[in-house]
Amino acid sequence: MNLNDFSEKVCKECKGENKKRIFRSENGLCQKFISKIDNLPLRCVGDWAEDKNYYLERYFSIFSNSMKNKWSKLNYIEICSGPGKSIYRKNLTESEGTAIRMLSNENIKFIKKAIFIDYDEEVVSILNKRIKNLDLQNKAKAVVCDFNDFEKINKILIENDVIGGLKFVFIDPTDCGTKFELIKYLKQKLEKVDFLLNVPYGTDLNRNLLETLKHDNYKSRKKYCDFIGEPDFFDKEDVKEFMTINNDKNSRLTEKYINYLKKNLDNIGLPYYDDSVAVKHYYKLFFITGNEIGLNFWKKISKKGPDGQQKLF
Template sequence: MDNYLLPEDDGLPTRTFGIWTTVKLDYLQRYMNLFETSMRGKPWCARSYIDLYSGTGKYQVKGHNNFQLGSALLGITTKHPFTNYFFADKSQENIDILSKRCESAPNIKKKFYVGDANIRVKEVVEELKTIDHNRSKDQWTSLNLAFLDPDGLELEWKTIEALASVNKMDLIIYYSQSGLTRNFENCINLDTETDIDRFFGDGEWRNIYKASQQGKSLGLHRKLIDYYKHKLSTIGYADIKDIEDGAEPLMKNSKEAPLYRLIFASKHARGHDFWNKIIKKDAFGQGKLF
């Protein structure tokens, strides 16, 4: 028996991340657990997990020797598994390693895609729509959860729009607070489309940034996240500000500097109820500090 699906060294390569990755993935794991436990008994034609920046399935925490399951394998090993899995990564090597690990779950339906998630997402969405289209009369459309966890600013707004075109699609989105902060100055002076423009899907962030530089507004990232959430509301997502404000947990480094947040989006209030429950605590059992 191999140990590909266990949080142990299995001889295959893993990346090393900071402890904040464990905090991030703990939110995902608890959300998946609640989502799958509550939703599995209903007549959905499928319940799919979509991980477009999947990595290799395992990682090591910097400064520790232990091995942890990454998002893809947390999805596969969740207590009540999804019916379908879609994994993408720009690195062929990552996908080779992940698919090797997934060989230990031969009965689970999974598809792998190599390349830019912002391009390959079209095929994933087509597959998801085909599943919905082919459902039998007594089945509901599929229920889907997408985890979008790039390294920095590689997630484009058009990818969110593509995913949103699927009927029921919850999203957990990596918001690179430090990546944005590092790049504002460079990008604001460029007339060409920048990573930040592609992340937000337009140039409105420039006005929000300029206003904050002139001292006209406080809380630049709060304003930017509210703008992002407003955009989500224009493509079918619940206006999450009305349900709970400040619902984007912040991961910080060992010096307490902000790294990134998770933005949750669902078209249904129920998804937000789940998320609000999840974020009341972090991986270390601490209550919400914001």
């Protein structure tokens, strides 16, 4: 197999979203093709990943550019960073992942420290090689850490001097595996911080929430409760009502679920949020902040979508 040959035009093994992705390893890396540019492994992704990059980069730019003279220190933190570059399985195009897209943005010069967290050692090692290729080792670093290991996260924040100043944190899990406690913890530690949380509406919530309510599986119930910080979500009377309702009401249950997340954000001093940006029907980018200015910036940059269309409210 020639690892550098993209002549197939489409990855036959991974193209169908419902097919088993034979050439994708467990950590999401494509096992068939590596980057033609830096000869390092790529993450296998759907083409909608570019929409995520679009919104993230626009907020990153406005955040760093507008705040550079107001704050002595701006930091960027990404949780679930991936290896920094991707390959679209639909057309075998190589693209930047979120980490390298931010590090290649011209406004990175205004960021003092950029920290990338991922629990996969191989992924972190690849991203660090890419950081070195960009000659950004003094500013950026990828670190192996589980997002549930708050003690280690604390150590990373202290060691890399990212506690003070203004911070932008992007959290990009594949499912509802992160906990509300992570946001709460980071808010307490970092204080002045904007969050962008990738919420898997289509890929996880709309598919699984109703099933989880109907089948009393403790582990899976706990995962969804932890994600929004509402331990008894499935025991609430207004939620139990959905047991008798058809599957097509799944999205109404998701809406109720997200409303509890919003209430809990209010309770921890993060009352400004917006979840109106959808990336296809797969997920939504949930912007969260304690400061109205941040929300206004987010609304400004998300008015226009990647297709050039104005968003309808």
